[in-house]
Amino acid sequence: MKKILAIITIAFAMLATSFSADAQFSRVRFGVAGGFTSSSTNIKNFDTKSVSLYHAGITCKVPLFLGFAIQPSVLYQVKGASLDALKGADAKEALATIDTKVGYVEIPVQVQWGPDLIAFRPYVFAEPFIGFRVYQNSNFKSSIADIQGGENFQNVLDKHLKKTEYGLAVGAGIEFMMFQLSAKYFWNFGQMYGEDDSFKDMVNKFPDEAKKAFTEGKSFNGLSITLGILF
Secondary structure: OHHHHHHHHHHHHHHHHHHHOOHHHOOOEEEEEEEEEEEEOOOOOEEEEOEEEEEEEEEEEEEOOOOEEEEEEEEEEEEEEEEEEEOOOOOOOEEEEEEEEEEEEEEEEEEEEOOOOOOOEEEEEEEEEEEEEEEEEEEEEEOOOEOHHHOEHHHHHHHHEOOEEEEEEEEEEEEEOOEEEEEEEEEEOOEOEOOOHHHHHHHOOOOHHHHHHHHOOEOOEEEEEEEEEEO
């Protein structure tokens, strides 16, 4: 937790310093934000379920011109997925169940556009983001958990989940007085797990269906709803 707070504090200080140095950003507003995140992943031949988690952090809005604004944030974002690998179409139970929760220090940068209607401001946005993994909790359940060499799926989950994430979100929101309420759909690009030689050697020992969880595991996609308070 100390590591998370240190990263958030440093990033926020850098944002505050860079924006306050120029007079044209005199209308910058800082605030806090948090809300609900529902995420999952898409893997062929797996039954995937979304996982409902959360995000929270700090934000600042920089008005520009013609209704545009930039709003970078630093969030602690928790994403996850629940996967069942089935034996076949007539299977009564899963060959394997994988539950993964990952906490990231995430830095999204919203590019907003919306008219100021005095009483409120509706807006749409696009939001590239990057995140750095600081926490993970993966659980694997299967009758084939132990594989050659004493390695198992749990070790693969712990060792090879990628340390960084990046992607894009699109969404819409409304701003009323000091409050912001927004919803977005996000796509994480790339694979969930690493692709180095040791990873490939390990995964090649797995049965075909279980192997797909790692070689075809797309990173998290989902929906976020956020409430922000700007001061």
